[in-house]
Amino acid sequence: MNRPHIGFIIQRYGPEVVGGAESLCRAIAQRLTSHWTIEILTTCAVDHMTWSNEMPPGTSEIEGVMVRRFVVDRPRNVQAFNRQNERVLQEFHTFEDEREWMNLQGPHSGALQTYLAEHGREYDGFVLFNYLYATTYESLKWVGERFYLVPFAHDEPPIYLRLFDEVFRSPRGIVFCTQEECDFICGRFSFPLPPHEVIGMGVDLPADADGERFRAKFNIREPFLLYAGRIDESKGCDELFRDFAAYRERVGSADLALALVLCGSSQLTVPRRESIHYVGFLSEQDKADAMAAARCLVLPSHFESFSIVLLEAWATGTPVLVNGYCEVSVGQCRRSGGGIWYRNSDEFCAAADWLARNDNLRATLGRKGREFVRRFYHWPRIVERYRSFIRFDQ
Numbered sequence: 001m002n003r004p005h006i007g008f009i010i011q012r013y014g015p016e017v018v019g020g021a022e023s024l025c026r027a028i029a030q031r032l033t034s035h036w037t038i039e040i041l042t043t044c045a046v047d048h049m050t051w052s053n054e055m056p057p058g059t060s061e062i063e064g065v066m067v068r069r070f071v072v073d074r075p076r077n078v079q080a081f082n083r084q085n086e087r088v089l090q091e092f093h094t095f096e097d098e099r100e101w102m103n104l105q106g107p108h109s110g111a112l113q114t115y116l117a118e119h120g121r122e123y124d125g126f127v128l129f130n131y132l133y134a135t136t137y138e139s140l141k142w143v144g145e146r147f148y149l150v151p152f153a154h155d156e157p158p159i160y161l162r163l164f165d166e167v168f169r170s171p172r173g174i175v176f177c178t179q180e181e182c183d184f185i186c187g188r189f190s191f192p193l194p195p196h197e198v199i200g201m202g203v204d205l206p207a208d209a210d211g212e213r214f215r216a217k218f219n220i221r222e223p224f225l226l227y228a229g230r231i232d233e234s235k236g237c238d239e240l241f242r243d244f245a246a247y248r249e250r251v252g253s254a255d256l257a258l259a260l261v262l263c264g265s266s267q268l269t270v271p272r273r274e275s276i277h278y279v280g281f282l283s284e285q286d287k288a289d290a291m292a293a294a295r296c297l298v299l300p301s302h303f304e305s306f307s308i309v310l311l312e313a314w315a316t317g318t319p320v321l322v323n324g325y326c327e328v329s330v331g332q333c334r335r336s337g338g339g340i341w342y343r344n345s346d347e348f349c350a351a352a353d354w355l356a357r358n359d360n361l362r363a364t365l366g367r368k369g370r371e372f373v374r375r376f377y378h379w380p381r382i383v384e385r386y387r388s389f390i391r392f393d394q
Helices: 021-032 080-092 095-105 108-121 163-171 179-186 211-218 237-251 284-293 308-315 327-336 346-357 357-377 379-391
Strands: 005-009 037-043 058-062 067-070 125-128 146-151 173-176 197-199 224-228 259-263 277-280 296-299 320-322 340-342
Touching: 005 021, 021 037, 021 067, 021 125, 021 146, 021 308, 021 379, 037 108, 058 108, 067 108, 080 095, 108 211, 173 179, 173 379, 179 197, 179 327, 211 284, 224 237, 224 284, 237 259, 237 346, 259 284, 284 308, 284 340, 296 308, 308 320, 308 327, 308 357, 320 327, 320 346, 327 357, 340 346, 346 357
Parallel strands: 005 037, 005 125, 037 067, 125 146, 146 173, 173 197, 224 259, 224 296, 259 277, 296 320, 320 340
Antiparallel strands: 058 067
């Protein structure tokens, strides 16, 4: 077979987009474009809360990958979505209620659906990223059985809606990011899943991550915890602010007291206090430098299907502190030996203080994490597994 022509369908795309599924899609596309002819089929949206059209429609090339953008028909009506969300998740409801939920969830792009109807047969197949959004659900009728799904799923209320039965029943195959995700989805649905495999995402081991360069650039000299990602209540950041405040109250102004540094786009108001530094959206180099400078990375999210940021921290030899109620994050820490977890504010305070004071513990966790990434998440290994599993010549 000649180079397959594959469409990657995802709700938003680009270096300015912060999100797990979006980051995975972008990274896989960049590395598989030397083997497949890949087009990204996506919307003009950047913000997942509004779906506002911020990028121009049409084609462009980003990091060597062809991107085809389509206009979103309408922005998200957050109030209407929240009302419908409460209805379908807490009350008896019909299947039509669920379809209206997806309609309000978005992003809906009639132009994308028209393009798939008119040009879908020009592609050998498709890979659909993220089960949750309308770009996946509404594309099912056009891609038929010629698609693989990378769901980025976890145990959250929407996964129990009946309309997602079709999303998980229809693919040629499903790529899971962690064993916990695979086990959960296998138990969630009553029907046998299509062929599936746990693959995940690769990361590069940065050769030049420089913590001192980060400290000098952002004028941060005290030891710190790092949060990297979308600063949002859904990511547990409101709890993180409360837990960090309790930690600082407990340790006072001790020389080893950790500050908190946050990077990424913010949907929350970051507290204004001397020990908290918000540095905004960082370049990949600045983010790697920040991780190298951090005492540890903290991930407060209760819900993760796969945490790329943990791998990125381990790649710089930095240990992690994760929410103990997130089975996926805890599973990654158990397999790697590169992190510890907490389940309440007291445990957070104790763990942060432990990491601040114990150089040997920090070094051991960081070393194990880096070795875990080197052995299992090196990019050539991940690319070969994607090429072996996703096949359109059979």
